[in-house]
Structure formats: structure tokens, C-alpha cells
Amino acid sequence: MARLPLANWNGEELPLEDVLVPVQDRAFFFGDAVYEAIRVYGGRAWLSQEHFARLSRSLELMRIEVDLAVIEQRTQETLEHSGVENGLIYIQVTRGAAPRTHYFPPEGTVPNVLVSVSELDGDPYAHLRTSGAKVITHEDLRWARRDIKTVNLLGNCMAAQAAREAGCAEAILISADGSLTEGTHTNLFGVSNGQLLTSPTGHHILPGITRSLVLRLAERAQVPVIERPLTIENVYSVDELFLTGTTTEILAVTEVDGRAIGNGPGPITQRLSATYHEAVREWLESAGH
Numbered sequence: 001m002a003r004l005p006l007a008n009w010n011g012e013e014l015p016l017e018d019v020l021v022p023v024q025d026r027a028f029f030f031g032d033a034v035y036e037a038i039r040v041y042g043g044r045a046w047l048s049q050e051h052f053a054r055l056s057r058s059l060e061l062m063r064i065e066v067d068l069a070v071i072e073q074r075t076q077e078t079l080e081h082s083g084v085e086n087g088l089i090y091i092q093v094t095r096g097a098a099p100r101t102h103y104f105p106p107e108g109t110v111p112n113v114l115v116s117v118s119e120l121d122g123d124p125y126a127h128l129r130t131s132g133a134k135v136i137t138h139e140d141l142r143w144a145r146r147d148i149k150t151v152n153l154l155g156n157c158m159a160a161q162a163a164r165e166a167g168c169a170e171a172i173l174i175s176a177d178g179s180l181t182e183g184t185h186t187n188l189f190g191v192s193n194g195q196l197l198t199s200p201t202g203h204h205i206l207p208g209i210t211r212s213l214v215l216r217l218a219e220r221a222q223v224p225v226i227e228r229p230l231t232i233e234n235v236y237s238v239d240e241l242f243l244t245g246t247t248t249e250i251l252a253v254t255e256v257d258g259r260a261i262g263n264g265p266g267p268i269t270q271r272l273s274a275t276y277h278e279a280v281r282e283w284l285e286s287a288g289h
């Protein structure tokens, strides 16, 4: 059995804790790197094509050039060698190591590519599935291109820490105009009068892979969707609220800033969550599991 998390660092397979990153890597100086996190169910990478498409877009927008096919192959190999059945794949591509300058490093600077596979001990949110999660609202302190999945996550970390200190699972971020963008590592959905509400995509949120899946599942379940952001004025009075994310899956929110939302996880949240798990089961069955 491989020592986990198992990594592939620029083509070399080794335990993650043994990876050494050069101090001049631009991710260290500037957060100059993009990443992806992919869920593993039954030893297989869930929605991997969607994740690689988003990685490709992030790389293009940041003008980092790598061979994505090589990264996909390393990801598959690392997953197989890890033996992980239920876990998470983390991929990070940095602009590479070079003397510190704000402008891009000289041509020929080679990106550093990390792939790692870790195991999840069951469902990390198991304790919140029946009660639902408590969240706080928090100022959105992030930069203006949240649609690019970069490792510049300090605004997310500050808000996540504030949530933790308030005994909450997540922080929902508020823009200057009072609209709610998303969570620190999740997208946000509300349910009002039987309709799903979520922020449209744009520069202000990450286009979550789980978010798009939920939109497809809602269509199949004939739940109408309005892509309009919730606001700090209407969030406390929605019928249901939930978060979506690769590890979070679909998680009901039952308290915002100490105010109750519904009576426990709501019926539409529960229905979508059940269809999510059905979709995973069907996909695993189609692969012979």
C-alpha cells in the first residue's frame, strides 16, 4: 500500500510529505498557480472531464503553458497506484521557479506540476447531514477574478477562519452591493417558492463543477432555476438554503448568522441530494462497479 497522500511531482511519484518545492517557485512568492480538486468515488475520478476543462481554462487565462494530457495521465496513474477508493485528487500547476519579479519569468521557465491523491475517511460532513450546517455571512474580500481557480485564497481563508471561530461550517461571502456570491469553498443555492436561486456565473464566483451538476439535476427533477444572486436582505427568509462543492456535495444550511432557515434540511435540498447520489451510483455501475 502506498504511503498516502500519494503525489506525483513533475513526473516523479512519491509520498506528498516528501515533495520539496523550490523556494523561488512563484506560487510561494505570488500565489502564481492554479489548481483543481476532484472527488474520488469507487476508485474513480468523478466529473474529471469537467474539472480538466476548468483547469485548462484557468491555465489559459493565467497564460501558463503545460501539456494537459500529461497531467491527466499522471492523475490517472497516481490514483491507481494510491489504491484510494473514497478520496480527493488535488492538482496544482505553478508558473515555475525563477528570481522574484512581478512580471512573468523568462521564457523557458518550466511550470511545476503537483498531483496528489488523499483518502477521505467516509463523508467529512456526515455529522451535518441530518441537522444541516450553520453558516455566517462575511465580507467578500477577494480579488475580482474569482472565476479563475488560483491558489490566491487568503480572502477565502480569512472568512473560513471567522466561520470556524463562530462555530460554523462555512462563511457566505457578501459583495459591496449586498449580493451573496458564494461560500469560501462552496457555491450557494436558495429555494424560494419551489424555485432554485443561485448566482449566475461571471467573474465574481467560481463556476463550481457541482453547481453545474446541480443545475442539470434540477432540470431533470423539473425544479425551476433562476440564476440570480441571493442578497443579504432576502437570505434569512428563503425556504431552503444549501451549499455545493466537490467534498461538500450538497449540504443543507439551516442557520445563517444565528437565524434559522426552515425546519432542518428542506425537501428540495433532500431531493437534489438523493439525485446526486443516484447519479454517482449510476456512473459507478456503468463502469462495472
Ligand SMILES: Cc1ncc(COP(=O)(O)O)c(C=O)c1O
Pocket: 037, 156, 182, 183, 184, 185, 186, 187, 206, 207, 208, 209, 210, 211, 244, 245, 246, 247
Ligand atoms: C470559492 C469556491 N466556490 C465554489 C467551489 C465549489 O466548486 P466545485 O463544485 O467545483 O468543487 C469551490 C471549490 O473549491 C471554491 O473554492
